[in-house]
Amino acid sequence: MTRTNVSSGSYLEPIIGFSRAVRIGQHVSVAGTAPIAEGGGTHGVGDMAAQMRRCLEISLKALADAGARPEDVIRSRIIVTDIARWEEAARVHGEVFGEIRPACTVMAVTGFVDPDWLVETEMDAIIPEESQ
Numbered sequence: 001m002t003r004t005n006v007s008s009g010s011y012l013e014p015i016i017g018f019s020r021a022v023r024i025g026q027h028v029s030v031a032g033t034a035p036i037a038e039g040g041g042t043h044g045v046g047d048m049a050a051q052m053r054r055c056l057e058i059s060l061k062a063l064a065d066a067g068a069r070p071e072d073v074i075r076s077r078i079i080v081t082d083i084a085r086w087e088e089a090a091r092v093h094g095e096v097f098g099e100i101r102p103a104c105t106v107m108a109v110t111g112f113v114d115p116d117w118l119v120e121t122e123m124d125a126i127i128p129e130e131s132q
Contacts, residue, residue, distance in 0.1 A: 001025040006065045008058055010036055012113065021062040028066045028125040032079070033059045034117045042116040048080070048088035055121040056096055063125055072125040073102045079120045083108035089119045 001024050007013055008020035021030045035051035036058070037043035044050025060070060076097065078089050086106050093104065102123070112120060 004066060006062050008033075008062055010034075011040065020058070021066045023066040023068075023127075026127045026129065028063060028068045028072070028127065030059045030062050030121075030123045030125075032120045032122050033062075034112060034114065034120050042114060045116050046118075048082075048085050048118045049092050051117065051119050052078070052089040052092040052121070055119060056092065059121055059123055060096070063123070066125075068125040068127050070096060071100055072127050073097065073100060073123050074126055075103045075124040076105075077122040078104065078106045079122070080106070080108050081111055081118050085118070093121075 004023040005019035006021040006023070010020065013019065018031050020033070021028055033055045035043045035054040037054070042051075043054040063069065063073070076093065078086070078093055080086055080089055086108070090106060097104070
């Protein structure tokens with residue numbers, strides 16, 4: 001099967017050695033996605049919902065670049081630094097995935113690479129055979 005690597009242009013991709021998304025066959029995995037603003041820096045400093053929207057924007061573009069749609073997402077992860085604020089991120093997830101309803105995990109970590117990041121997301125998709 002052919003492997004397709006998708007870049008989002010993140011400054012961390014060459015440092016860490018990762019792709020924003022990888023597609024092999026029908027399967028697409030989107031890496032941990034942070035709220036990196038266009039042009040660098042952090043989008044929505046202090047605003048969990050704004051950061052979550054940015055994470056999803058980046059992830060959904062990576063999915064599209066790999067040939068997948070939001071409807072193809074089967075699993076998502078919401079990773080926050082403050083579990084007391086999980087609902088702020090979850091509501092935004094629901095705006096996009098409320099009807100699609102992928103398997104989803106919400107979890108907390110002690111921090112991310114940039115201390116301004118409040119949330120990161122990950123997702124996996126399977127593209128239907130008829131879409132290939």
